Amino acid sequence: MVRISIRAAHIACAAMLGTMATSARAQPAGESDGPRVDADRIEARILSLSEFGRNPEGGVSRVAFSEADIEGRAYVMSLMREAGLEVRVDPAGNIIGRREGTDASLPPILFGSHIDSVPFGGNYDGDVGVIAAIECAQVLQEHGIQTRHPIEVVVFPDEEGGLTGSRAMIGKLGEGALSERTHSGLTRREGIRAIGGDPDRLAEAERAPGQIAAFMELHIEQGASLDEDGVDIGVVEGIVGIEWWDVTIEGAANHAGTTPMGSRNDALLAAARYVQAVNEVVTSEPGRQVGTVGRISAEPGAHNVIPGRVHTSLEIRDLSREVIWSLFERIEARAAAIAEETGTTFTFTLLDVSSIPATMNEAVRGVISDAADALGLSWVSMPSGAGHDAQDMARIAPTGMLFVPSRDGISHSPREFTTKEDMANGADVLLRSLLAIDAGALE
Ligand code: HGY
Ligand code: MN
Ligand code: MN
Secondary structure (H helix, E strand, C coil): CCCECHHHHHHHHHHHHCCCCCCCCCCCCCHHHCCCCCHHHHHHHHHHHCCCCECCCCCECCCCCCHHHHHHHHHHHHHHHHCCCEEEECCCCCEEEEECCCCCCCCCEEEEEECCCCCCECCCCCHHHHHHHHHHHHHHHHCCCCCCCCEEEEEECCCCCCCHHHHHHCCCCCHHHHHCECCCCCEHHHHHHHCCCCHHHHHHHCCCCCCCCEEEEEEECCCCHHHHHCCCEEEEEEECEEEEEEEEEECECEECCCCCHHHCECHHHHHHHHHHHHHHHHCCCCCCCEEECCCEEEECCCCCEECCEEEEEEEEEECCHHHHHHHHHHHHHHHHHHHHHHCCEEEEEECCCCECCEECCHHHHHHHHHHHHHCCCCEEEEEECCCCHHHHHCCCCCEEEEEECCHHHCCCCCCCCCCHHHHHHHHHHHHHHHHHHHCCCCC
8 A cells, every 4th residue: 555645746746747846845834834854054064974884986884893983983973962961881882972951751752773884885885864864962952952751873884784773772783794804894783893892891772662762764765756756755664584595506616628618617608697596586576676686706717717616696685585485485496497507516505694574653754754754845755675673673662664766766876866965755754753752752
């Protein structure tokens, strides 16, 4: 069931009639509509954050636990202090910026996202949610607004590596994930220590159900629908589950000149057929499921040697775990047939970074869409094809997520972009939702 605001329907009609207004920042009547965020300050801080790990060709490589990540974390912690937050790093490396409420008996409202990036990523994935969350805290401080609940701005570490910080917060960060080597070159355990955590005390980072009043995450859509349809806000219904495998294909290295074509155990040939098979299996069903082979390397990697071994990968995503695993079984069967044809063997190793599909809390979704309506912003309910820390947080607290448009739907790329107005719209909706929840909207 997809709910859209009346305004979005008007916009959709206007778009069809070609009278589409570009998305600008809705201006309510005046301060009586409550405090508003500072769009220029948000944009300036996003640009400052983009300096940490900046790539000469644009975008950023601020991979978790790298020097750039550590410097970026120090920068956002300085902003959190400027916003009047009490800042600490928990044993999992989560940065927590806390502001007390008037009623100490109430559990905190948490909101935030991540600032680590994929290699050669963009300047908005995660960053918008963190900078906007800090902006909300700063606006509350500047307007002298005291909330009843304590509030906590959270910066989760290593979201791109498998939702590490939120995984630890729900007590699901296991040994497999800790010992895995990350893009930074450090194991996850070493990385958590490098950013000020203590992997031997992860239990102290855990939050139990009931300990958090609500969690919200503002994020760029990373897809094209908001931008294409001219809608300001996406109200997330659910977040896909994700499973990752390392795949090793063993053949036999041999002389490229003297080995007849019919006598080869060519691991790279098998890999080529495997990549094609993944695409055929995943596209053979209707639906939103996706399957990706994101990485491949052949050994020994010489012109004149038949590849004896290939290391590659597999990722499958869907809102249903059953769909993910039924697709995997079909891919595994196709790989067995390819192994037979090419005289190779396939090994699939499931990584300990899977994320469970999550449904967003109905009441929190209503708070977010009401806030968008009150601000005169168009919104639409939608699923998330990207994984997010919110899908972990949904297991311990009423959780909601809102999107702002990504230009041309581009993400995980230096070409990722979201306008100042769209970032401010999202931050205003986040601020208003936070105040509504604090006033008892979920009680
Ligand atoms: O991969 C994802 O879906 C997210 O950007 N970590
Ligand atoms: Mn993200
Ligand atoms: Mn990402």
